[in-house]
Amino acid sequence: MNEWLTGAALAVWFGILTSISPCPLATNIAAISYIGKKVEHPRLVLLTGLLYTLGRAVTYLVLGVLLVKSLLSAPHVSFFLQRHMIKIMGPVMIVVGMMLLGLVNLRVPATGTSGRIMDRVDRIGIWGGGLLGIIFALSFCPTSAALFFGSLVPLAVRAGSGVALPLLYGVGTALPVVVFAILIAMGAHFVGRAFRRITQIELWARRITGFLFICMGVYFSLKYIFKIF
Amino acid sequence: MNAKSIVTVVLVVFVLASVAFLVLKESGNEGNDNPAGETAPDNAPGDTERPGVAASSAETDHTVKVYYLYTTKRCPTCRKFEAYTTELVKADFAEQLKSGTLEFHPLNVDETPNGHFIDDYQLTTKSVVIADYRDGEQIRWKNLSRIWSLVGEKQAFMSYVRDEIKDYLGESLYE
Numbered sequence: 001m002n003e004w005l006t007g008a009a010l011a012v013w014f015g016i017l018t019s020i021s022p023c024p025l026a027t028n029i030a031a032i033s034y035i036g037k038k039v040e041h042p043r044l045v046l047l048t049g050l051l052y053t054l055g056r057a058v059t060y061l062v063l064g065v066l067l068v069k070s071l072l073s074a075p076h077v078s079f080f081l082q083r084h085m086i087k088i089m090g091p092v093m094i095v096v097g098m099m100l101l102g103l104v105n106l107r108v109p110a111t112g113t114s115g116r117i118m119d120r121v122d123r124i125g126i127w128g129g130g131l132l133g134i135i136f137a138l139s140f141c142p143t144s145a146a147l148f149f150g151s152l153v154p155l156a157v158r159a160g161s162g163v164a165l166p167l168l169y170g171v172g173t174a175l176p177v178v179v180f181a182i183l184i185a186m187g188a189h190f191v192g193r194a195f196r197r198i199t200q201i202e203l204w205a206r207r208i209t210g211f212l213f214i215c216m217g218v219y220f221s222l223k224y225i226f227k228i229f
Numbered sequence: 230m231n232a233k234s235i236v237t238v239v240l241v242v243f244v245l246a247s248v249a250f251l252v253l254k255e256s257g258n259e260g261n262d263n264p265a266g267e268t269a270p271d272n273a274p275g276d277t278e279r280p281g282v283a284a285s286s287a288e289t290d291h292t293v294k295v296y297y298l299y300t301t302k303r304c305p306t307c308r309k310f311e312a313y314t315t316e317l318v319k320a321d322f323a324e325q326l327k328s329g330t331l332e333f334h335p336l337n338v339d340e341t342p343n344g345h346f347i348d349d350y351q352l353t354t355k356s357v358v359i360a361d362y363r364d365g366e367q368i369r370w371k372n373l374s375r376i377w378s379l380v381g382e383k384q385a386f387m388s389y390v391r392d393e394i395k396d397y398l399g400e401s402l403y404e
Contacts, residue, residue, distance in 0.1 A: 078353035146377040149353030
């Protein structure tokens with residue numbers, strides 16, 4: 001039992017280390033800003049954060065199970081994801097940014113009141129947190145690959161825990177991002193309420209998030225697809 | 230056409246161009262694992278040799294090979310691995326390097342001739358690997374995976390790699 005608890009604590013710690021290492025900094029900033037953008041509705045921030053965590057945790061869980069049961073080769077999966085995922089991040093982030101800025105619109109059925117339509121858009125935004133978690137979890141950089149494939153997977157194999165430890169690792173990778181997002185959103189919420197400007201703050205939070213996604217998407221595309229830098 | 234429409238069109242064109250370029254490049258690279266062809270850094274020891282390629286010194290029957298195995302996509306942390314390992318090998322093992330007992334090879338595993346190292350040493354990311362060769366045959370190897378946790382402390386990193394190399398060189402030093 002003690003051994004398992006030590007393994008669980010290590011798995012969470014490896015996840016936190018992954019999250020605070022410099023290499024996923026750009027995606028973490030994007031995630032913080034995406035999760036925290038609904039400053040007017042703290043409940044939505046929390047839900048988006050939970051889904052982001054779930055997205056990451058489930059991704060590592062699936063990978064962990066496949067690797068621990070030796071259905072996949074760790075070297076091949078690791079190098080494949082490191083080589084290819086980062087390349088599709090650019091276009092994906094630009095599209096998300098365009099959606100956040102309202103440059104492209106999701107097709108929402110025109111039935112019902114505008115309030116219902118907004119609810120539906122909000123729900124898509126929340127589920128987008130989960131999707132973002134999956135995509136960002138798969139975009140391994142050298143440090144996260146070393147910690148997941150080199151430290152977490154061997155630990156899970158030794159402990160015979162292909163489910164719990166990868167899941168906890170995923171929670172660890174999301175923890176710092178979600179905590180920061182909630183703190184920033186709460187801060188903005190209280191400032192907004194104090195100055196009676198919460199709607200404007202939310203509008204700007206959404207615009208800044210969209211702008212950040214587009215800038216990072218362009219940067220990733222130029223660097224990893226066109227190899228300009 | 231207003232500014233919003235122009236920005237939208239520019240971004241859509243950029244996304245489509247990125248996807249098209251990516252698809253074309255990837256389909257062109259099928260069967261060739263070296264997309265960018267970044268070469269090993271200048272002045273790197275062993276730069277002119279390629280193992281799997283490089284033969285051990287003919288005069289010695291015991292050779293320890295130190296590989297720094299990286300990919301085309303470099304990062305600041307990975308460059309530190311190379312800088313620290315190069316500095317260590319040159320400073321502490323100059324004599325063994327000269328005699329051929331020790332070889333140092335920084336190699337890009339994204340280059341086709343080096344791709345086999347990923348399977349050979351079960352690599353999951355960039356790493357330093359040491360391999361012990363007797364009479365030209367590899368008898369043991371070790372992936373120094375702790376470099377990832379020690380890279381923040383240069384002395385600890387160098388001490389770890391130094392001890393592992395010394396351990397592999399050990400028998401030949403006292404034979």
